[in-house]
Amino acid sequence: xxxxxxxxxxxxxxxxxxxxxxxxxxxxxxxxxxxxxxxxxxxxxxxxxxxxxxxxxxxxxxxxxxxxxxxxxxxxxxxxxxxxxxxxxxxxxxxxxxxxxxxxxxxxxxxxxxxxxxxxxxxxxxxxxxxxxxxxxxxxxxxxxxxxxxxxxxxxxxxxxxxxxxxxxxxxxxxxxxxxxxxxxxxxxxxxxxxxxxxxxxxxxxxxxxxxxxxxxxxxxxxxxxxxxxxxxxxxxxxxxxxxxxxxxxxxxxxxxxxxxxxxxxxxxxxxxxxxxxxxxxxxxxxxxxxxxxxxxxxxxxxxxxxxxxxxxxxxxxxxxxxxxxxxxxxxxxxxxxxxxxxxxxxxxxxxxxxxxxxxxxxxxxxxxxxxxxxxxxxxxxxxxxxxxxxxxxxxxxxxxxxxxxxxxxxxxxxxxxxxxxxxxxxxxxxxxxxxxxxxxxxxxxxxxxxxxxxxxxxxxxxxxxxxxxxxxxxxxxxxxxxx
Amino acid sequence: xxxxxxxxxxxxxxxxxxxxxxxxxxxxxxxxxxxxxxxxxxxxxxxxxxxxxxxxxxxxxxxxxxxxxxxxxxxxxxxxxxxxxxxxxxxxxxxxxxxxxxxxxxxxxxxx
Numbered sequence: 001x002x003x004x005x006x007x008x009x010x011x012x013x014x015x016x017x018x019x020x021x022x023x024x025x026x027x028x029x030x031x032x033x034x035x036x037x038x039x040x041x042x043x044x045x046x047x048x049x050x051x052x053x054x055x056x057x058x059x060x061x062x063x064x065x066x067x068x069x070x071x072x073x074x075x076x077x078x079x080x081x082x083x084x085x086x087x088x089x090x091x092x093x094x095x096x097x098x099x100x101x102x103x104x105x106x107x108x109x110x111x112x113x114x115x116x117x118x119x120x121x122x123x124x125x126x127x128x129x130x131x132x133x134x135x136x137x138x139x140x141x142x143x144x145x146x147x148x149x150x151x152x153x154x155x156x157x158x159x160x161x162x163x164x165x166x167x168x169x170x171x172x173x174x175x176x177x178x179x180x181x182x183x184x185x186x187x188x189x190x191x192x193x194x195x196x197x198x199x200x201x202x203x204x205x206x207x208x209x210x211x212x213x214x215x216x217x218x219x220x221x222x223x224x225x226x227x228x229x230x231x232x233x234x235x236x237x238x239x240x241x242x243x244x245x246x247x248x249x250x251x252x253x254x255x256x257x258x259x260x261x262x263x264x265x266x267x268x269x270x271x272x273x274x275x276x277x278x279x280x281x282x283x284x285x286x287x288x289x290x291x292x293x294x295x296x297x298x299x300x301x302x303x304x305x306x307x308x309x310x311x312x313x314x315x316x317x318x319x320x321x322x323x324x325x326x327x328x329x330x331x332x333x334x335x336x337x338x339x340x341x342x343x344x345x346x347x348x349x350x351x352x353x354x355x356x357x358x359x360x361x362x363x364x365x366x367x368x369x370x371x372x373x374x375x376x377x378x379x380x381x382x383x384x385x386x387x388x389x390x391x392x393x394x395x396x397x398x399x400x401x402x403x404x405x406x407x408x409x410x411x412x413x414x415x416x417x418x419x420x421x422x423x424x425x426x427x428x429x430x431x432x433x434x435x436x437x438x439x440x441x442x443x444x445x446x447x448x449x450x451x452x453x454x455x456x457x458x459x460x461x462x463x464x465x466x467x468x469x470x471x472x473x474x475x476x477x478x479x480x481x482x483x484x
Numbered sequence: 485x486x487x488x489x490x491x492x493x494x495x496x497x498x499x500x501x502x503x504x505x506x507x508x509x510x511x512x513x514x515x516x517x518x519x520x521x522x523x524x525x526x527x528x529x530x531x532x533x534x535x536x537x538x539x540x541x542x543x544x545x546x547x548x549x550x551x552x553x554x555x556x557x558x559x560x561x562x563x564x565x566x567x568x569x570x571x572x573x574x575x576x577x578x579x580x581x582x583x584x585x586x587x588x589x590x591x592x593x594x595x596x
Contacts, residue, residue: 260533263535265528265530265535266530324529326529328529328530330531331531334531367532370531370532371531371532372532374532375532384531
């Protein structure tokens, strides 16, 4: 969880322990005060000595806190950079390789534009709407224009790092989430429409969901929420919200001209391959960084993340091998991404074995989603944003309720079970409520925003522009000028 | 003068070129082309979607030769380009009326 009461007490125990440890050698280093017979002198400490010890303890307390803050801050700044790398170049390359040659720059530009657009919105109101105040549904304008966001920690969220670190880390999540949607609208959405849609989507769908799940007082917050929903790093907030919105966009915009008769194979799986590998690495910042400290919980999330990705790559590949007689590179990397998606909500709650199970299940289910289910319903989710993120996020959120372990993360208290296998099957129900609210919110919000966008800028390019390609028609340039 | 157009497997190209050089053929024009005859293409599968790729990559050699050399060249190509499988390609022969070297305007077989 982003904000957790248990962690604050955990910190307290750490600090006290460190002070105690430091205090023991301190008293031993005072030979004049405590010689061979301590009992004889213990009764008469002078006031000066008492003050010296108290000062020393206070100083040590400060030093321990500063040392911990330095360690946590180093990891969190690294994580923030890793998560940004997931969007650019990770996702940009992954998606860029999957489209046809004439749309390469356009899809990359959408990711890049979001890096700039969401950052500015985040500074103005975004951070505050997600993490200001303590309302059940949406934040406040408390931190608008980043007021009060500086070097001091915000104990509601991350008590050991500057709030500015927490703020910039969370920003990277807000960037990648809308960028994921561009996989469904690929090869046919106007750039102007994309900019307007994403601005509105961030304000209307992302900010409330992020606040509900992670914000103080949020409806779905695991600690103190009406429906305590476990979402360690963004299964509902990032993947269900973007995946379901992606499906709505694909249905609203209609198929690409010629789909599914005209062949639309990926133009460069090499680009996609590099992108997927960058996503895998970046995901360590995404999930392990969500511990918000350089703690053993971060290690646990890191390990779970890695194992799930590996199991999912094998799961997808095996399914494909059985079906087609071959394991493809695209299948393996798609499987890894599906596993990373599914482990996201669970990463800070499960050990390595449940992580393998979650990954394997996600790999196989997402394979069936993009090959079978998509074909049955006939929607054109061009790069499978729904099939991977919507489906993987939903599976992950539900399985988190099954596999969450108190021994990994005593989120509800050290003596209370976390997930179903721990003996708390009610958590699966809570997860379901979280999933349904996220689905509903993304569904309704996206329909509304698409209607508004359609009225103002339009959503889809003309058939002629689609056929010429978005690189030329939307941006006036080409990805590959082979003659030059 | 005869023009020889040979469409061959890309994997045989180096051998054919070397064999032609050995029998004294100095010039040729080579193009990477795509096409198919009786050879069927193959299918590619991307996330469950199958695409049939029926235009396969080939190499096209073009040479214009004095009549006397044409048969030897055809024999050499036949010998070196053959793998015995469908898809080995074809050779086309046609008569050429005139050849002109642009540099000094020589004509006929002298221009070859």
